[in-house]
Amino acid sequence: MAHETQGPVDSVTGVATTGHSWDNIQELNNPLPRWWLWTFYATIVWAVAYCIAYPAWPLVSSYTTGVFGWHSREAIEADLASLKSQRAGMTAKLADTPLEQVAQDPELFAFARAQGKAAFGDNCAPCHGAGGAGAKGYPNLNDDDWLWGGTLAQIEQTIRYGARSTSDKGHQGSMPAFGRDGMLKRQDISQVADYVRSLSGLPVDRGADLAAGAKVFADNCAACHGDKGQGNQDLGAPNLTDQIWLFGSSKATIVEGLVNGRGGVMPTWHGRLDDTTIKALTLYVHSLGGGRPQ
Amino acid sequence: MADAPLAGQLTSHAAERADEQPLYVPRKKIYPQAVKGRFRTIKWIVLAVTLGIYYFLPFIRWDRGPHAPNQAILVDLPNHRFYFFFIEIWPQEVYYITGLLILAALTLFLMNAVAGRVWCGYLCPQTVWTDLFYAVERLIEGDRRERTKRAKEKAILEIVTLRILKHSIWLLIAWWTGGAWVLYFADAPTLVGQLLTFQAPAIAYIWIGILTFTTYTLAGFMREQVCTYMCPWPRIQAALTDEYALNVTYRYDRGEPRGSMKKNEALKKQGLPAGDCIDCDQCVAVCPTGVDIRKGLQLDCIQCGLCIDACNTVMAKIGRAPNLIAYDTDMNVQARIEGRPETRRIVRPRTILYAGLIVTVGAIMLVSLAMRHTTDLSVMHDRNPLFVRLSDGSIRNGFTIRVANKNLEERRYALEVEGLPDARLDVVGGQVDQAGRAVIVVGPDQTLEARALVTAGGKPPSSTGLRFTLTDTASGETAHAGDHFMAP
Numbered sequence: 092m093a094h095e096t097q098g099p100v101d102s103v104t105g106v107a108t109t110g111h112s113w114d115n116i117q118e119l120n121n122p123l124p125r126w127w128l129w130t131f132y133a134t135i136v137w138a139v140a141y142c143i144a145y146p147a148w149p150l151v152s153s154y155t156t157g158v159f160g161w162h163s164r165e166a167i168e169a170d171l172a173s174l175k176s177q178r179a180g181m182t183a184k185l186a187d188t189p190l191e192q193v194a195q196d197p198e199l200f201a202f203a204r205a206q207g208k209a210a211f212g213d214n215c216a217p218c219h220g221a222g223g224a225g226a227k228g229y230p231n232l233n234d235d236d237w238l239w240g241g242t243l244a245q246i247e248q249t250i251r252y253g254a255r256s257t258s259d260k261g262h263q264g265s266m267p268a269f270g271r272d273g274m275l276k277r278q279d280i281s282q283v284a285d286y287v288r289s290l291s292g293l294p295v296d297r298g299a300d301l302a303a304g305a306k307v308f309a310d311n312c313a314a315c316h317g318d319k320g321q322g323n324q325d326l327g328a329p330n331l332t333d334q335i336w337l338f339g340s341s342k343a344t345i346v347e348g349l350v351n352g353r354g355g356v357m358p359t360w361h362g363r364l365d366d367t368t369i370k371a372l373t374l375y376v377h378s379l380g381g382g383r384p385q
Numbered sequence: 386m387a388d389a390p391l392a393g394q395l396t397s398h399a400a401e402r403a404d405e406q407p408l409y410v411p412r413k414k415i416y417p418q419a420v421k422g423r424f425r426t427i428k429w430i431v432l433a434v435t436l437g438i439y440y441f442l443p444f445i446r447w448d449r450g451p452h453a454p455n456q457a458i459l460v461d462l463p464n465h466r467f468y469f470f471f472i473e474i475w476p477q478e479v480y481y482i483t484g485l486l487i488l489a490a491l492t493l494f495l496m497n498a499v500a501g502r503v504w505c506g507y508l509c510p511q512t513v514w515t516d517l518f519y520a521v522e523r524l525i526e527g528d529r530r531e532r533t534k535r536a537k538e539k540a541i542l543e544i545v546t547l548r549i550l551k552h553s554i555w556l557l558i559a560w561w562t563g564g565a566w567v568l569y570f571a572d573a574p575t576l577v578g579q580l581l582t583f584q585a586p587a588i589a590y591i592w593i594g595i596l597t598f599t600t601y602t603l604a605g606f607m608r609e610q611v612c613t614y615m616c617p618w619p620r621i622q623a624a625l626t627d628e629y630a631l632n633v634t635y636r637y638d639r640g641e642p643r644g645s646m647k648k649n650e651a652l653k654k655q656g657l658p659a660g661d662c663i664d665c666d667q668c669v670a671v672c673p674t675g676v677d678i679r680k681g682l683q684l685d686c687i688q689c690g691l692c693i694d695a696c697n698t699v700m701a702k703i704g705r706a707p708n709l710i711a712y713d714t715d716m717n718v719q720a721r722i723e724g725r726p727e728t729r730r731i732v733r734p735r736t737i738l739y740a741g742l743i744v745t746v747g748a749i750m751l752v753s754l755a756m757r758h759t760t761d762l763s764v765m766h767d768r769n770p771l772f773v774r775l776s777d778g779s780i781r782n783g784f785t786i787r788v789a790n791k792n793l794e795e796r797r798y799a800l801e802v803e804g805l806p807d808a809r810l811d812v813v814g815g816q817v818d819q820a821g822r823a824v825i826v827v828g829p830d831q832t833l834e835a836r837a838l839v840t841a842g843g844k845p846p847s848s849t850g851l852r853f854t855l856t857d858t859a860s861g862e863t864a865h866a867g868d869h870f871m872a873p
Contacts (some may be wrong), residue, residue, distance in 0.1 A: 194814045197826075201834070222769030233773040233783065333776035378813045380773065380783055380838050 101155060182206075186367045190243045193374055200374070208374025210368050214360065215376075223379050228338055228355050229351040233379045239384035240324045247373040251361045254327055256361035264315070264326035270350030275311065283307040284345040290320040290332045294342055399460045414536075414610060415675040417519060418529035418667075422694025431507045432516055440561070443568035447471075450793045452829040460570050466830075473830075475791065477761065484750045489745060495739035497625050500712065500729055501632040501682075505618065506689030511611050513675065514562070514604035518555055525551040529670060555605050556597065563596030609674035613685045620684075627630065629730050633688045634713040635668075635679040643679075646703060667699050668692035668710060678710055705793050760798070761789035762855040762864035764837075769872045780872045781840040786812070788835070788855060788864075790827035797858045798825045802838065804851040805870050807842030818858070825855075845872040 097262025100107050101117055107238070111118040142148065145157040175182075185193065185217045194200045212221060218229045225231035228236060239249045239262050254262040269275040275283070285295040295301065315328040322330030329337060338353065340346050360369060376382070447457040447470055454461060454705045459468040467474040467482075474481055496504050505512060523757035526532050526547050535544055568576055579585035580593075603611055612619065626632075640662035644652065652659035662679070669677050671692060674685045678692045690712070697707040717727040763805050775781055790796050799822040802810045812823040813836040827833040839851065849870040 096716065126471065195813070198832070200814055222767065224770035224773075231770070231773065233770055233781075234775055236776045271606050330776065334774060334778040377834060380813065380836075 108337055111231065119276055125284075133215045151317030155299075170238055184365055185370060190370060190373060191248060192377075193370075203374040204378055205369035206368070207373070210364065210372050211375055214364065215372070218321065223236045223376065228353075230337060231335075232376050233381060234335055235381040235383075236330060237324065237381070237383070238327045238329060238337075241377070241381055242385050243373055243377050243382070244385070245324070246376055246382070247369060249357060249361070250369055250372055250376070253359035254357040256356060256359040261357075262327050264328065266315075266328075266348060266352045268350065268352035269311065270346075271352070275307065275349065279303075280349045281344055283312065284342050284349060287320065287331050287345055288340065288342060291334060291340070386845045395490065415673070416529040416532050417673045417675075417691075418670040418695075419523055420671040420691050420698070422697055424690030424836065425694050427518065428507060428689060428691075430748045432513050435508065435513055436517070440565045443565065443573035449473075454572060456572055458569060458864045459572075462570060473791065475761075475789065478757070481750065481754070481833055482721070484746060487746055491739055491746065495736060495743065496631055497622060498627070498735045498739060500628055500688075500732075501630045502619065502622055502688045503631075505616075505687035507635075509687075510690065511616070511640070512673075512687060514558075514600060517558065518604040518608075519673065521554050521558070521692050522551055525554070525801060534723075535870075541792055552605075555667075556601055559597040559600035559604070560593065562600045563593035565590050566596050583618065583802060593617055611686065612687055613675055627735060628716045629728075629733060629735075630713060631714060632682050633678060633686060633690055633693060633710065634682070634715060634718060635662075635710050636708075636713060636718055636721075637679070638718050640679070640709050650723050661700070661705050663699070663703065665699055667695040671695040682715065715812075729735040758858060758862070758864060759791040760796075760855060760864045761787075761791070763787045763865045764853050764866040764868045765784075766868050766871070772873065774873075775840070779840055779842060780845055781838055782870050784837045784839065784853075784868060786825070786835045786837045787832060788827050789832040790824055791830065793829045795826065798827065799823065799858055800825055800858045801854045801856070802839055803854065805839070805841050805845060805849050807841075808851075808870070809840045811838045811840075812836070813838065824858070839870060841870060841872065845870060847872050 099110075101119055105120060106119045106121060109120045142155075143157070144155055144159055145161055147157065148155045162254055181199065184199055185203055185206075188196070188199060194205055195291075211219075211223065215223070219225050219232055220229075223232035230236075235241070237245070237255060239245060249262065252258040252261040255265060259273040267274065270277070270280055282300055282304035284304075285299035286301050286308050289295050289304075308316075309318070312320075313325050316322055316331055317328070320331035322328050322332075336344075337355075338348060362370075364372070392498050442458055443456065446455050447468070448455050449468070453473070454467075454468060456468065457470050459466075461468065462586075465476045472481075493504055522532075526535070565578065571589070576585060576589065580589065607615070621646060637660075640660040642652075642658060642666045643649075643660050643662035649659040649663065649780070668679070669692075671694070672678070673689065673691065674687055676683060676686045678686065691711045693708070693712070696710040700707050700709055717729075720727050763786075765785045765787075767785065771782070773781045773783070786800065788798060790798075799818060799820075800810065800812060800815075801822055802808055810823055815835060816824040816826070818824045823837070825833060825835055837853075842851075851870050852870050853866045853868065855864055855865075859870040
């Protein structure tokens with residue numbers, strides 16, 4: 092540490108000056124504390140060693156890799172692997188327990204729900220919403236109305252193979268485009284739309300001919316939606332008598348469905364998610380509040 | 386009345402000191418001399434008791450039954466519990482720790498109002514460990530005289546061998562200090578076994594390392610510098626003390642003018658004023674912070690009373706009355722000079738206030754501890770979705786229910802809700818008792834999270850207050866929580 096040559100002593104403070112003077116203002120010789128300097132030098136040494144030990148400097152098409160060969164991707168992979176091994180016990184237990192019996196083990200059930208919630212956020216939330224509340228055309232999973240059935244087994248089947256999906260094991264069945272394909276005339280469509288609204292107690296247009304609508308319904312719709320519009324879960328045909336409307340209950344919306352048909356797609360998750368994750372998702376969705384007993 | 390001359394006296398002392406010391410002085414090595422006497426004995430006893438408590442408390446057992454650890458004092462971080470004998474504290478009850486801190490602060494204030502920095506002199510960990518380290522130093526390297534002599538003679542080989550021995554013992558004490566600390570965080574006998582077989586968790590070794598380092602550095606090297614430069618207490622203390630607080634005081638009314646035995650005897654014979662202080666400097670030699678108490682009350686003085694012991698020994702030898710230095714007040718010194726009676730007032734507004742506050746805070750804590758519930762219920766409304774319309778048109782809300790069972794046995798609770806007519810409550814995955822109430826079973830000393838669904842009949846308003854009631858089916862103990870029912 093090269094200090095400045097000691098100048099005269101400042102009379103006010105009693106501290107030696109460095110001899111530097113600007114406009115008669117003297118610079119006191121108060122060197123930095125030794126511990127501070129050593130700390131500073133230590134940080135320099137540390138920084139150099141750190142640059143050598145770890146990936147640090149960008150080169151033209153690569154970078155210095157460091158002497159330890161440390162890699163952030165490997166670190167993440169190691170973290171994920173350790174996470175997996177931590178959960179291995181519970182995951183194996185979940186894999187071995189039949190769906191219907193998981194809820195009897197509170198700890199396992201809590202694990203499955205947490206796992207399912209995470210998987211739901213990653214895979215299902217884009218369509219069904221983060222809380223499973225759904226949106227127009229995307230079913231609300233919190234309610235008690237199920238297009239393809241709400242038991243654990245039915246929910247698992249739907250998640251695994253989807254509906255109208257690329258899997259041939261997926262649910263099939265769609266609402267034909269009665270208007271566009273010329274199966275029904277405009278007047279028939281209007282009449283049957285009024286009739287459908289009346290099934291769930293909604294008000295109908297003044298002067299609507301419900302009897303004519305009922306006839307159109309019996310001829311064209313009852314095959315899928317049932318005689319009384321109660322729906323059919325084998326075909327994914329919605330119950331038309333309840334208060335829940337996937338696309339909306341206004342007459343215009345119903346007419347739109349009759350003219351152009353409907354057929355929302357649930358993708359197949361088999362092969363994209365492992366069996367345990369699908370199991371956890373099933374339990375989570377079932378526990379949102381609308382799940383049906385066996 | 387007495388204030389003006391007293392204030393004058395104090396300022397003159399302050400001025401005297403300010404003249405002598407610049408703002409920064411390079412450290413002077415202190416070689417405190419061993420001393421015997423009343424306050425030294427008290428210090429040894431306090432040292433033995435406090436260190437004994439610190440080192441051995443974790444080994445005291447306390448039977449809490451099969452589901453809880455049997456260590457009397459345990460900070461169980463992994464399970465979020467703090468055990469203190471018969472008290473078990475949950476994370477949501479940390480205000481008891483706050484209460485303890487308030488009590489500790491008030492006790493410190495009270496001690497300060499009665500006897501100045503008596504905490505610093507006897508109970509402060511820095512003082513206790515430094516004292517222990519000094520004792521080791523004296524045992525190995527000899528007392529003040531031998532050490533200063535050796536330092537002057539530069540007996541290198543001797544110094545080095547003694548130093549190695551001393552530092553090894555210091556490190557051993559420091560290591561065991563860190564070791565005892567980690568024992569409060571795990572089952573002590575088990576952890577001792579793990580530490581000996583090098584199978585303890587890494588965090589234990591890290592903490593032992595940190596505390597070994599701090600103990601070794603603070604008690605072995607920093608010593609009085611901690612009290613003088615690092616500790617905030619002497620600075621705050623100046624604002625909390627008053628003229629009635631007992632302080633280690635040099636009674637200059639009796640001691641001054643000081644001088645050698647012979648000189649003062651001669652002065653006395655001539656009928657001139659002569660004090661009892663023979664300027665032997667023993668009070669300075671024994672001081673662990675290197676203070677000259679004869680300069681008055683000062684920042685560096687930790688008021689350990691060792692100078693009193695040293696002075697009394699000298700006074701006894703030369704046949705004079707003891708307590709030339711004593712726990713006294715500057716006010717009394719002034720009073721004696723002016724021929725007024727001494728005053729000692731321990732009961733005064735300040736002490737009454739502190740004692741009152743201590744009793745109040747202590748009582749509040751005891752009452753709340755005695756009356757605290759063993760069941761906690763918290764309810765959180767689902768935000769996504771806020772409500773769900775069911776196929777029959779009714780509205781349902783989802784809630785996350787957290788039930789904490791602080792008892793050490795499994796309990797069955799019935800959950801009910803009021804506030805909404807015809808509301809139905811279901812717990813997902815829960816049981817239902819004969820009366821149709823939802824039942825939640827919570828294991829011993831556990832918290833359970835459950836999902837509850839409330840379904841309203843009819844057309845509820847957009848927001849209705851709800852009151853959840855949780856009842857222990859066996860004891861009838863209840864816990865309540867409020868929330869809202871939301872509807873379109």
